[in-house]
Amino acid sequence: MPDEVLVERRDGVQIITINRPEVKNAVDGNTARQLMAAVDQLDADAELRVGVLTGAGGSFCAGMDLKAWLRGDKPVIPGRGFAGITMTPPRKPLIAAVEGYALAGGFELMLACDLAVVAENSRFGVPEVKRSLVAGGGAAMLLPRRIPSTVALEMLLTGDPIGAERAAALGLVNRVTPVGGALDGALELAATIAANGPLAVAATKEIASKQADWTVTEGWKIQAEIYGPVMASDDAREGAAAFAAKRPPVWRGR
Incomplete structure (x- = not known):
């Protein structure tokens, strides 16, 4: 099969x-x-701390390949969602580096990422209704949780896109860069995260991503179950020892 997805370690x-x-x-x-397969590798490899998802040729992702879909070739993985990511994002942090268009399923891929660094020429939208389709890869369900519901409904029901400045103002993206700078910006952010304790990062992401489904009372119990093993880990002791000795920590992931 052709390499329609390129994977690099850095x-x-x-x-x-x-x-x-x-x-x-x-x-x-x-x-x-x-x-x-790429996001599964990210989670399985202990040496990998953070993922960055981007697109080649100055565009992030225009969504589902409609010509392939008409042939019966569907880009949805059962139990995993669109592109094998939207229903089951990786356990480790994933950052979107967006140049150009992030539309339809491409926008939903960005929503599945934890953070987003985007170029100032980026455009974001869910135009499915313009083709009598439904944004079932996550946007119709998750976008109203991320931004004011009236704005989310306008995007979902009109199908009209917004630009990087508007996306930043709504809190949909973390950083806006000059054109051509999204990947470098995402790698800078990834390096900051990768320098932190990997067990703590994974547990923190799990708590933050699941907390909306918990009541406050049950949340205290569940989060303690998640972070308890981290607090008892070798890495936690190393973090404290490194701080006391004023030296960089050496994480072992255990």
Whole structure:
């Protein structure tokens, strides 16, 4: 199969690049399977701390490959969602590095990431209704939780896109860079995260991503179950010892 997804390792960071620039990185079934394999590798490899998801050729992702879909080639993995990511994001942090278009399923891929660094020329939207389709890869359900519901409904019901400045004002993205700078900006952010204790980062992401489903009372109990092993780990002791000795910590992931 062609390499429709490129994977690179760089100092504990995995860079995942959708490599279909001729169709603005639209996702077909083969691409979805390769993306799923890449994020599974991110979680399985102890030397990898953070993932960065981006697209080749100046565009992030235009969503589902509609021509492939009409042939019956669907980019949804059962139990995993669109591109094998939207229903089951990786346990480790994943940062979107967006240039150009993040539309439809591409926008939903960005929503599945924990953080987003975007170029000032980026455009974001869910145009499914314009094709009598539904944003079932997460946008219709999750976007109203991320931004004011009236704004989310406007985006979902009109299908009209917004730009990087508006996305930043709404809190949809973390940082805006000059055109061509999204990947470097995402790698800078990834390096900061990768320098932290990997067990603590994973536990913190798990608590933050699941807390909306808990009551406050049960949340105290559940989060203690998640962070308890981290507090008792060798890495926790190393963090305290390194702080006391005024030296950089050496994480072992245990």
